[in-house]
Amino acid sequence: MNCDSSETNRLLERVSEGDGQALELLLGRYRQRLRRMVAVRLDQRLRKRIDPSDVIQETYLEASARLTTYLRAPSMPFFLWLRFLTGQKLVTLHRHHLGVQMRAAGQEVALGQGLVPGASSAAMAAHFVNQDTRPSEAAIREELKERVQNGLESLSPLDREVLALRHFEQLSRSEIAAVLGVSEAAAGKRYIRALEKLKQILGRFEGDVP
DSSP states (O other): OOOOOHHHHHHHHHHHTTOHHHHHHHHHHTHHHHHHHHHHHSOGGGTTTOOHHHHHHHHHHHHHHHHHHHHHSOSSOHHHHHHHHHHHHHHHHHHHHHTHHHHHTTOEEEETTEEEEOOOHHHHHHHHSOOOOOGGGHHHHHHHHHHHHHHHHTSOHHHHHHHIIIIISOOOHHHHHHHHTSOHHHHHHHHHHHHHHHHHHHGGGBTTBO
16 A cells, blocks of 8 residues: 655655655655644653654654665555654653553554554644633633543544544545554544544534534
8 A cells, every 4th residue: 555645756766766855855745744643642741841843853863764674665655654653752752751651541552553652632622622712711711622632532542543643643544544454445434433423522512613
């Protein structure tokens, strides 16, 4: 399965020929997408200590070191490979800083590509709740955010993951299927079911949730 664009494939070909500028262009294409991944998966307790840009930079250093091996026998599309490395980096950081708290809380989820930190319900709730309210409505907004967060936490981990992959990381259906290790049809059905459950949870907040 190849989810990469023709431009990405052209850049990969140039990289394989030793073009360093092509590598910079290639990695630059995915920086924002990976920032979204880190934003929804970095534990709230670490947000003041760890800069998402540093996570991505460390991932890119590792990707550069392992690129020759990847190009020799690509096991997944290039972006998903970068995403996989980013997920590994996040797991390592979480375990280093949080130790047994990370595993004991069940905050890692096993997807088709391996363990990743689960999507943060708090970050997801903040996305859904309208942030453009007046200061006088701040207390109401925070209460609403908490209720939405509780609703999201009532979903199964896989349902939350599917929603995070589509709405927060903005992965395509083919990319979601590859991440979950299922067919595109199965990924589509899982997304629709998860979205319906989320709509039921958020239905009572109509007008407050975009």
